[in-house]
Amino acid sequence: MKTTKKKSVLFDFYDRIEIGLYTLLILSLVLAVIFIFFEIFTSWWHYLKEGHPIYFVFFVLDRALLALMLLEILHTIKITLKGSIKLAIEPFLMIGIIASVRRILVLSVEIAHPPEGKVVTETIFKHYMLETALLIVLILSFVAGIIILRRCFSTGTGVK
Numbered sequence: 001m002k003t004t005k006k007k008s009v010l011f012d013f014y015d016r017i018e019i020g021l022y023t024l025l026i027l028s029l030v031l032a033v034i035f036i037f038f039e040i041f042t043s044w045w046h047y048l049k050e051g052h053p054i055y056f057v058f059f060v061l062d063r064a065l066l067a068l069m070l071l072e073i074l075h076t077i078k079i080t081l082k083g084s085i086k087l088a089i090e091p092f093l094m095i096g097i098i099a100s101v102r103r104i105l106v107l108s109v110e111i112a113h114p115p116e117g118k119v120v121t122e123t124i125f126k127h128y129m130l131e132t133a134l135l136i137v138l139i140l141s142f143v144a145g146i147i148i149l150r151r152c153f154s155t156g157t158g159v160k
Contacts, residue, residue, distance in 0.1 A: 022077055029070050029077075036067045058109045065102035069095050090149055093142045100135045100142070107132055 040063050047056030076091040111128050114120050120128075 019081070022081060026074060026077060029074050033067050033070050033074075036063050036070075039063060055109075055113070058105065061105055062102060065098055065105070069098045069102070072098065090146055093145050093149075097139055097142045100139045104132055104135050107135075 040060055043059065044056055047053060047059065072091055072095045076095075079091070107128050111120060111125065
């Protein structure tokens with residue numbers, strides 16, 4: 001009887017620590033998203049002053065996708081804290097898709113507009129293309145995973 005009570009106290013203590021750490025993580029992610037938006041809103045003047053509005057568009061797109069990844073992670077934490085789903089894989093697959101698309105966009109900007117004084121050689125271009133191809137395969141794998149998950153859980157054959 002005493003061991004059951006000790007286990008219960010230990011599990012309660014662990015649950016409180018876990019919720020406290022999730023709370024710290026949530027606050028950190030929310031602050032990161034706020035700083036990302038602050039950076040977007042305060043840097044537009046720099047890009048327009050330099051005469052490169054297209055760089056600002058890519059900068060905003062890059063930062064917006066980063067913020068979207070963080071928001072997806074926050075959503076996953078919310079699902080975990082609700083306790084309604086034991087294992088939520090789909091949000092992580094979505095984060096992977098967003099991260100891969102973000103990297104493809106950054107690569108395309110790096111190829112189209114290399115930094116001042118840099119030249120994109122044939123070797124560098126081949127590396128960019130190889131990385132882009134691998135990212136596309138990765139995105140297709142993530143999408144296939146989401147489709148498989150949805151089919152398994154919609155038919156009731158998935159693991160719960």
